[in-house]
Amino acid sequence: MPAKLTGRRSRSIALSVVVHDAIGVVTGLRGHRPAAIAESNVSEIMGLDGGSATQMRSMKIAGKAAKARPQRAAPASRRQLQKSQTLAHLTKAANDLFLRKGYVNTTIDDISARAGASRATFYLHFSKKWHVLKLLVEEKILPDSLKTYRQLDEITDLSAEGVSAWLNEALDRFVRHLNLLRVVHEAESVEPEMTHFNLECMRKCVDAMPNYLARWRPERETFARLRLNMLISQLDRSAGWLIQEGEEFDKEMIVSALLEFWLIVLRGAGNARDLE
Numbered sequence: 299m300p301a302k303l304t305g306r307r308s309r310s311i312a313l314s315v316v317v318h319d320a321i322g323v324v325t326g327l328r329g330h331r332p333a334a335i336a337e338s339n340v341s342e343i344m345g346l347d348g349g350s351a352t353q354m355r356s357m358k359i360a361g362k363a364a365k366a367r368p369q370r371a372a373p374a375s376r377r378q379l380q381k382s383q384t385l386a387h388l389t390k391a392a393n394d395l396f397l398r399k400g401y402v403n404t405t406i407d408d409i410s411a412r413a414g415a416s417r418a419t420f421y422l423h424f425s426k427k428w429h430v431l432k433l434l435v436e437e438k439i440l441p442d443s444l445k446t447y448r449q450l451d452e453i454t455d456l457s458a459e460g461v462s463a464w465l466n467e468a469l470d471r472f473v474r475h476l477n478l479l480r481v482v483h484e485a486e487s488v489e490p491e492m493t494h495f496n497l498e499c500m501r502k503c504v505d506a507m508p509n510y511l512a513r514w515r516p517e518r519e520t521f522a523r524l525r526l527n528m529l530i531s532q533l534d535r536s537a538g539w540l541i542q543e544g545e546e547f548d549k550e551m552i553v554s555a556l557l558e559f560w561l562i563v564l565r566g567a568g569n570a571r572d573l574e
Contacts, residue, residue: 406420
């Protein structure tokens, strides 16, 4: 037989149970939260003395603090990690094959085999072959291009020296991506959607120059965008001459030729001014 509880201890245990139940009612821990019952009324309803009421409030505060602690983000599932790794393998395989064999001569089966995946797995990530090239452009070329034109738009000194320095740096960036750009141009000849995507990339490059566009009257903005589009295309093609075997054009000559066109467009804002 267990020892009989003393009256004081019995009352203490009973009080703890009652306090717990009261807190459950007030905080909704038991699934009920009557609007008419307020925390200040619990002590009165239960006939608790000051010390017990204080204890009850402390318990509630501790409970709230525990709930307020930030929860750690759930770790990525193994399936998600595998999916990301497979996408990376497919993208790298496509990049290697496109640069070595060209776009047309690379098949989806080639990409899948090089990535150690099946054709079905490829279609889980890309619905068409040109979509993987689109991803490569978005990851490798477009961020660099946007940075290039944002820098141009921030130039306040539109002197020949300032714009010439920018053209030199821009050509260097184009040359870094030139092999992949050649793949893109090849894909355009067989994938109409790729042409539309390239136009969208060019639009983003033009959007990266809001200061230039703001100098034009609203009714002339379309014309201003056309001028930039033409110069961006020209810069893209000119970069190819720098590494083309047998070409007699060097970088200095190309920059000098491009400079005249860019100065007219950048300074003009609607009026072709005399070059300084």
